[in-house]
Amino acid sequence: MLFNSIEFAVFLPIVFVLYWFLSGNNLKARNIILLVSSYIFYGWWDWRFLSLIVFSSLVDYLVGLGLSKSDARITRKILLLTSIIVNIGLLGFFKYFNFFIDSFTNAFTLFGFEFNSQRLNIILPVGISFYTFQTLSYSIDVYKRKISPTKDIVAFFAFVSFFPQLVAGPIERAANLLPQFYTKRIFDNRKAVDGMRQILWGLFKKVVIADNCANFVNDVFANHSIYNGSTLFIGVIFFAFQIYCDFSGYSDIAIGTSRLFGFNLMRNFAFPYFSRDIAEFWRRWHISLSTWFRDYIYIPIGGSKGSAWQKVRNVFVIFIISGLWHGANWTFVVWGLLNALYFLPLMLSSRNRENLDTIAKNRIFPNFKESIQVLSTFSITVLAWVFFRAKSIKEALSYIYIMFSSLFTIPKSIPLILSLLIPFFIIVEWLQRDKQHVLEFDVLKISKISRWLIYYSLIFIIFSFGGGQQEFIYFQF
Numbered sequence: 342m343l344f345n346s347i348e349f350a351v352f353l354p355i356v357f358v359l360y361w362f363l364s365g366n367n368l369k370a371r372n373i374i375l376l377v378s379s380y381i382f383y384g385w386w387d388w389r390f391l392s393l394i395v396f397s398s399l400v401d402y403l404v405g406l407g408l409s410k411s412d413a414r415i416t417r418k419i420l421l422l423t424s425i426i427v428n429i430g431l432l433g434f435f436k437y438f439n440f441f442i443d444s445f446t447n448a449f450t451l452f453g454f455e456f457n458s459q460r461l462n463i464i465l466p467v468g469i470s471f472y473t474f475q476t477l478s479y480s481i482d483v484y485k486r487k488i489s490p491t492k493d494i495v496a497f498f499a500f501v502s503f504f505p506q507l508v509a510g511p512i513e514r515a516a517n518l519l520p521q522f523y524t525k526r527i528f529d530n531r532k533a534v535d536g537m538r539q540i541l542w543g544l545f546k547k548v549v550i551a552d553n554c555a556n557f558v559n560d561v562f563a564n565h566s567i568y569n570g571s572t573l574f575i576g577v578i579f580f581a582f583q584i585y586c587d588f589s590g591y592s593d594i595a596i597g598t599s600r601l602f603g604f605n606l607m608r609n610f611a612f613p614y615f616s617r618d619i620a621e622f623w624r625r626w627h628i629s630l631s632t633w634f635r636d637y638i639y640i641p642i643g644g645s646k647g648s649a650w651q652k653v654r655n656v657f658v659i660f661i662i663s664g665l666w667h668g669a670n671w672t673f674v675v676w677g678l679l680n681a682l683y684f685l686p687l688m689l690s691s692r693n694r695e696n697l698d699t700i701a702k703n704r705i706f707p708n709f710k711e712s713i714q715v716l717s718t719f720s721i722t723v724l725a726w727v728f729f730r731a732k733s734i735k736e737a738l739s740y741i742y743i744m745f746s747s748l749f750t751i752p753k754s755i756p757l758i759l760s761l762l763i764p765f766f767i768i769v770e771w772l773q774r775d776k777q778h779v780l781e782f783d784v785l786k787i788s789k790i791s792r793w794l795i796y797y798s799l800i801f802i803i804f805s806f807g808g809g810q811q812e813f814i815y816f817q818f
Contacts, residue, residue, distance in 0.1 A: 342385035343813070344594045345548050352382065353598065360602055361528055368525050372499045375602070379504035383468070390466040393431060398501040400427045401476045405483045405490035405497075417484060424480035432473045435465055437669045468508035470666060474633055476501050479515040481637060488516050496522035505598040509591045509813055511609040511629035518606070526603030536600030538780035538796075543593025545799050546586035548807040550766055551814075553758055554583035561753075562730055565740045570747035573740060575755060580730050581723050582763055585614065587814045588627070593778055612774045614722075615700050617714035619683040620693035622722060630666070634659050645688060656688060657681045667729070672737060676728040683721055699775050758806050 342348050356378045364370040384391050404424045411417055479497075482488045491497050500519045506512075561568060561576030568576075592609035599606045613625035623631050635644075639659045643651050657678070664677025687693040700715070701707040707715065724741070731737035773779045782792060 342382050344591065344598075345544060348385065352378075353601075357601060366525075368523075369495065371526065372495045372522055375504070376495060376499040376502065379499065379502040379507060382504035383502060383507055386467050393466055393469070394472055394502055395498075397428060397431065397473065397476055398498045400424060401480050401501075402491075402494055402497050404480050406492065408480075408483045409490040421480060421484045424477060428473045428477045432469055435469060437665075471510050471512055472501055472507060474512050474630075475514075478512075478633065478637065479519070482515055488519075491519060493523070503599075503604075505595040505602075505604075506606055509588070509595070510627075511592055511595065511607050512633055513606060513629070518604070521604050529603065532600045532603070535781065536597040538782075539593045539597030539600070539778045541597075541796060541799055542778055542780045543590040543595075543597060544803055545590075546593065546766075547590030547813070548803050550762060551583045551587035551590060552807060553756065553762070554579040554586070557756060557759065558583055558730070562736075562740070565736070565743060568743070568753060569750040570744045571750045571752035573744040574748060575752050577723055577727050577730070577740075577744070579759065579763075581614070581719075581726050582766070584726070584729070584814055585610075586766075591813045596778075608777060612770055614719055615715055615771065615774055616718050617696045617700060617711060618687055618692070618718055619680065619721065620687050621696040622718055623680075623684070624697075630663070634663055638662060645693075649689065652688060653685060656685055660684070670732075671734055672728045672731055675734060675737070676725050679721075679725040679728065683725075702775070762802075762806070 342352060356374070359378075360371055360374050364374055380391055380394075383394065401424050404420045407420045408417055411420070479488075479500075483490045496519065500513075500515065500522055503513075503518070558576055558580045561572060562580075565573055565576075589610035596606045596609070607629055609627060609629050611625040611628065613622050616622035616625055639655060642658060643655050645652055645655070647655075660677040660681035661674055662677070663680075664673040664675070667673045667676070684693070687695075696714075700711055727740050727744075728734070728737045731740060769779055773781070780795070
């Protein structure tokens with residue numbers, strides 16, 4: 342079920358009414374309503390895959406109970422390994438089986454050996470990369486005794502399958518989200534109103550910016566050989582806005598929807614295209630995944646400690662894994678390698694934590710140095726996006742070659758709607774860059790009339806200039 346669909350527009354109010362008005366203020370009843378609703382939401386794509394999320398939830402629930410009953414080191418390790426093997430095994434089979442088979446076959450062919458392999462017709466379950474990491478982090482945190490295991494099976498299953506963030510995050514930690522299922526929730530009008538604002542802005546980003554960009558980007562990448570360099574340059578810039586507005590739009594809708602039910606999810610994007618270096622970009626982009634990799638892989642293997650070689654190794658490990666997480670294609674590996682190369686100079690010179698505050702804080706405009714930093718960071722990010730979007734490394738290299746070989750030419754005509762809306766979008770995000778989301782207002786400074794004018798204007802733009810109902814990009818990951 343898509344957030345930008347009629348089905349969801351009907352589904353959400355029904356769940357809202359059942360949750361707040363027909364549950365009798367009973368915590369268990371509300372959790373059951375959320376669990377059943379989440380399974381309906383997920384099963385809307387393919388009900389057969391419900392068995393996977395139920396199985397994954399059950400394994401980690403039982404692992405948690407087992408860890409609570411044992412202090413024996415070997416037993417606890419076996420239980421943790423069970424969780425890791427089951428979760429990574431399911432993810433590996435559904436997402437990477439054919440990728441590794443093809444890579445293995447191509448490697449043999451490269452050396453002159455004929456090797457016949459059998460590919461499987463595997464359908465990738467929607468959201469498996471997200472809920473796998475969410476439930477796996479629970480087992481790891483219980484093993485490390487960072488959190489106490491739960492005995493409430495309904496709360497745990499609802500935590501894993503919580504429908505607002507089930508399919509594309511944020512990837513929540515049990516320490517943050519699970520306790521919220523134990524706490525009685527009272528309807529908070531201010532929280533709900535703010536949630537609706539964030540949903541509205543998320544829909545604007547997805548339906549108007551991302552989907553309109555998609556129409557242009559899909560054509561340019563599919564026919565890149567017939568376009569000149571300037572058109573390809575604009576195409577990849579539009580892809581940068583497409584993927585940002587598509588994914589952060591989903592996160593906004595997820596976070597806003599959660600607030601309607603009294604839950605607080607972690608922030609997933611913090612205006613990343615205003616970053617002054619690539620390290621700041623990764624602190625602001627897909628925050629839930631970046632911090633997951635940091636806490637569960639990067640720091641355990643040594644992080645930024647140790648010799649220079651160890652630091653370099655750790656950076657490449659984390660970015661290559663990040664690339665593979667995004668997709669079973671060598672293009673994602675190259676994308677990860679490029680970001681590792683961007684990050685290394687900052688890390689080796691101990692400048693990777695220079696820019697921790699908001700750019701141009703308490704100022705309208707950035708200074709010259711900040712402007713150059715933002716433009717250069719955005720430029721190298723855009724270059725890496727070519728590999729992320731291309732279907733093969735060969736296609737990405739061809740795209741880049743044509744782009745730079747005829748950059749200063751007259752581009753293909755750009756859709757007027759994008760010419761107007763993207764500059765508007767950048768300005769609005771810049772003005773609100775110190776907020777949690779763009780429509781977070783100080784009601785004392787903005788009149789009610791002004792606020793409602795903004796809301797209705799966005800609704801009008803969404804219905805008038807929406808780019809058509811398209812799936813969210815991160816559903817494929």
